[in-house]
Amino acid sequence: MGGKVSCTLGEVKNRADFVLYWGGNPAECHPRHFTKYALMPKGRFVPRGRKDRTMVLVDIRETKSVKAADIFLQIRPGKDFEALSILRALVKGQHVDEKQVAETGLTLEQLTDLVDRMKRAKFGVMFFGMGLSMTRGKHMNSASILTLAAELNAYTKFVAMPMRGHGNVTGADVVMRWTTGYPFGVNFSRGYPRYNPGEFSTVDLLVRGDVDAALILGADPGATMPQPAIDHLARIPTVVLDPKVTHTSRLARVHITTAVTGISAPGTGYRMDEIPLPLRPALRSPYPTDEDVVRRIHQAVAEKPDWMAAGGQTTTTQI
Amino acid sequence: MLRIVGGQVYDPAHGIDGVVQDVCIQDGRIVENVDAAPTIDASGMIVFPGGVDVHTHVAGGSINFARAMTPEDHRRTTAFIRSQTNRAGVGGMTPTTFATGYLYAGMGWTTVNEAAVPILSAKHTHEELRDIPIVDKSCCVLLANNEILLDLLEAGEMERAREVVAWQIWASKAYGVKAVNPGGVAAWKYGKNAEQLSEPVDGYHKVTPAKIVAGLAQIVDDLGLPHPLHLHCNNLGVPGNLTTTLETMQNLDGRRAHMAHLQYHAYGGDDWSTMRSEAPQLADYMNAHRNFTTDAGAVLFGDTVTITADGPWQHLLYKLTGRKWGNLDVENETGCGIVPYTYRPTNLVNAVQWAVGLELLLLIDDPWRVFLTTDHPNGACFWRYPEIIQLLMCRDFRRDCMAGQSDKALSRIHLPDIDREYTLYEIATITSAGPARALGLPRKGHLGVGADADVVIYDQDDDVARMFGHPRYVIKGGEIVIEDGDIRATPEGRGLLVRPPHDEQIEAFLRPLFEDYYTMSFDNYSVEMERIQQPEICDCIDTE
Amino acid sequence: MSAIRLTLKEQPGVPLETEVLSPDALADLAHDEIRSLPVQLGKRRRRLDDFFEIEGERSDEIEVHGDLSLLKWIGRGMSRGRLTIHGNVGMHLGAYMTGGSIEVHGDAGDWVGAEMGDGLISVHGNAGGQIGAAYRGSPTGMRGGTIVIDGSTGLEVGMRMKKGTIVIGDTAKDFAGLQMKGGNIVLLAGAELRTGAWMIRGTIISLKPIAMLPTFRLARSYNPEFLRLYARFLSGLGITLPCAADEGRYDLYSGDVSVPGKGEIFVWQPAEAAASR
Amino acid sequence: MSLTIVDNATCAFCGCVCDDIEVHADEHKIVAAKRACILGKAWFLNHTTDKHYPDALVDGRETTVDEAVQVAADLLDRADMPLVYGMSNITCEAQREAVALAERLGGVADSHTSL
């Protein structure tokens, strides 16, 4: 059933002689990814740094990252899943027709060459960005590249990793996993954690109008989400915790200003490879931290009658 | 304050074998006597010291990786519904942190040792340990594939290696040192393994798995760590690996070691089709060499998820099963592989594995040196321990379980010929007194004056699995936490650490290496003390 | 034994979980017991009669009237009886069901018949995604039974299904038959992209041309005998599957070779089109 | 005025979470962020200790954090199905509290990952 085969960024630094970026523009979105982790640094087993590595970039357009690449494969928009499927087939020695490859905007020769290079690598890594994970196919696009990496381990060492953005979004996954068993989209309405992406994911919940209040923290959906989702946030009582008065704050009933994570609020943040790092604030904020405000809201809620006492879960089996 | 009266007390550390006597508790400790304390009438009940798990995987990057991989398992398990007392959670193969605490305490276990912590993500492990309520927690740091250490061993710099280990233990806020597939995980970073004890590890000239094991064991002894080297041998799970295991033990040459989950290391045969149990040979060796302790790593039939730092083994298992596979290599230190697995009685290999765990427990004659574990979640989930206790205590039950197995399977095992049945006293030894002693925790695993008041009281019941699965009371640190299956209180557990002394100059040696090898700043590497919940720094010992 | 008839009287403000709306839960209950059955409005526990006018008792036959778009888990795990819904219905309709039949005169949400074992679900309107699918992480979706959706459907129809039949009357969105392991999906009006992606085994039949993944390969055109049997089975559901040689042929595509899988997609080529190629 | 120098500060702007930044700050603002990339620099230097924004707003009216906390608690507790969303630009400690709150509220906890 495929898998998820990854590593910490230091493994890439020390070992990777083949580095591929798919659907991302690290030069502009993760500027130090090349220099500190994946491409430029000299590593234990790649002593010449950049010279010891082959870099391949797959994207739909030429970005600034192209300059850093040895090979740039310009893929037709929305054809990532198809191209990854072909690669998986080629890795296993399956025949794919030249003309079937054409729709991806790439040639069979290019993809065969790529597979050869992957198999020849001593340690290969594939990073993928939102150009892959947020385009048509979404989670299946991510699953494709993760599975390709897993399957390549039959030939050589290979890993894959998402280029997570948004500061500590990785931390949210990690924390939710240990507290609830699930990485995101967790519903507690029956008193225990339930998970079903599409059902309990925020955009879906908002667009369908399934929630009747919202606490937004560490995000500004008012600036990023589809309009019907924003409209629903405006309809229901919304509470925003943010260092700034955001788009979302303007449509909310309550806004509380909080200290800035890492600048004036201490704590822990997770790197994209799930390595925890301490945040060392240099400034003292005039505002309370998110942690503090959430805890105070929790305390205030805890002083109210508990809804569970009136009966929460209605059956003994999970729904 | 609390007085437990009238119960039959089993306290192997003091040779007390079912004697009816009172147990008194004050300020979280066992005391001689208390005045006017609330009383638990334990007449007709059985009183044990709280269980101690010497080897489990309950917190950190690997288990958390596994949680995300198995939502289907979370759904099918009975959930923990939030109450005024407890947090919500799910149990199953990889319980959430809160559920882990409730499940352990719910069957009377009050101390657990998380057996595999990479330094790089030790902060994460401790964050999770903090969210495991009730039980006290220690952890072992993974060092047998740490490239800085391997380099030092390659250069023969043992003294410096010792200083580095001491620093690393404190940096990771660990309690002990764990070696997993020495050299093999480092080799796995290029898709290879270390199968021969005396051959150099891939990428090295002198360092062999044997040298890593001997070196680390020596360092652990030199540092006086209360828990000996916690060792997961090379060639885990491979038919014929008994040779490797025995060689490893001989190679230790009288040094202390805790041999983790020996079940996975006691196989004969040349391949999967000829695999057989070599538990008697290994048990004989254990019986004759008192420098070792071990835990069973017993297997029970059913679904679980295998999680180990043994990356090469997990890739093999993925290829064998075609199930999901997770792998997470940690720079310079270790790796981790995750594959869901189902042990089936009809599978010859699984049938042998099931028998081997029990055979080791039954054939190693000193219950103070072999402990009950399932290498949770690898052999089975920890909350199935009561089933294993039943298998150990009831020969007829064992026979019933073997009734359905093929002649071929039966010809590969020795269990049908073993008549031994564990006594309650011995069960108290392998679940509490023994592992506490092996961990070097003087206040755990017994009910003598001064011990932590971790006490479990069972209703006597002929159904052994039911009795051990549903204690009447569980008392942690003097507080009743479980009563009749209800969670009464969820106090925070303590974090158990050691602080072996080290030369402060070692940081000056490490810092530049670190900057070359790692991607994190050296100053951000160590786990801050504030992350440890109720820390308790345990003393190092004189191992001479 | 006349039907139990429920009529929605109040729209819930947030999704209402009503797994109790199933013959297994209702069939043996007296009227008052039915009225007091618990339902879950978000986090709050409410009574069934807070939302429904209820007539009848003790029946295996249940009729529900009203716009039930926010009602989830109706017919969950049902094993018997007949459930008829006059109106739209929300997610997880008939999930885990093992027998009996459900008929919806309206639209249905996502996860219709997810992981079902047996039984029949007919939806006379459109439905959402993940019809007959496996829930996240589960290795296997529907293991038997039949789902017929007259209208269009969302993503991932029949994801990881192992046995049984899904018929979609109008277009299915992307990833129909995703990771399919067996069983049949019949697409009467074709599908959008990536049909049969990661297919291991199983059969997808499309009566309209569809975009094929590059990892499916055209085998040949023929008129499979088993489809003649299958057509007969489908005709019992009121669905016509052409299979006579004089009407046309099926193009057989094999894949998904990225797995590599032994799945098959049959695309119908009516006689005149077949002749002109 | 003396500068505070934080060595090995961590940049929480993007997923790289580089932790080798040398941050120089006075009482009021960050004045330098050595080794940070262009995005990181902009992020570090964009913050001050000024109170640009009111402590809290309830229905557009400035108020105290205490009152806003109470109103927030009322609104969230009253809901049948509240949502706790975001959690990207906050610490793990805050995320932990947010999950606990969602659990107490009987609501949904979700992050950017679901997008």
Next chain:
Amino acid sequence: MKIGATHIEDTFAEAFPMRFARLIVTAADDHWLDMACREATGFATSVIGCDAEAGVEQLLSPDATPDGRPGAALLFFGFSSEPLGKALLARAGQCLLPCATTAVYDGLPDAEKRVPLGSHLRYFGDGYQKSKVIAGVRYWRIPVMDGEFLVEENAGVGEGVGGGNLILQGETQAQALAAARRAAEAIAELPGVIAPFPGGVVRAGSKVGSRYKQLSASTNDPYCPTLAGHVETKLHPAANCSYELVIDGITEAAIAHAMAGAVHAAAGELPAITAGNYGGKLGKFHFRLREVLGDSRSGE
């Protein structure tokens, strides 16, 4: 009793319990169906020397077959289900699988006892075989050079009757032969029975045992006209030639019905019709000719 000039001897046909299977074979057209039927039921006269006794039970019109193509129901009889199962596999595997366009279905869906069919034959597909469950029944699709050989997972086995028989005695060979053919054609029309010998007729009627120990059966000397001078003949004094009809049926009634039909078709000119038995010791089914003909006595 007499029918026309034919004397119906007051004796009985002795028959045995047998196991049987019914396969429905279809093909693209009548020609290939005919080929399939001939091959599948060939060399299947008597379990004395064949793996099964087989014949075409009846032809089926397209609307009566599972796949809507021309078909036939074939019956196979054996002494127990295990050898019968082997025979079915051999015949389906060697005669039907290779025969152009055929498909094979089970004709006894309600039988509890099942023997493997597609579940074994599938291995011919070398891993490319596929199975399909349609309306609760599993079929195997085995790729072959003209498409796919479709065969049901398994076949039902029923408890039937073997060894129903008639012996027709004629004044001349031509007379006996014509009567035998009429009788065989009458049987062929009927459901539930087959006459497994060539053309439904056997001239080598046999008795149990032989003077040669390697043989378990030998020629039925009392009915051989050329031996009338050597042995105690059982032929009618006017008879110079005899033919036997052997009938296997899915029920006792089906055989009785078939025997009656055969007698009526054959009788009229023949001197005599009798039946074979072994004194009642070997078979538990006894078809007394006069009882079998009971309800048609009015035709006397």
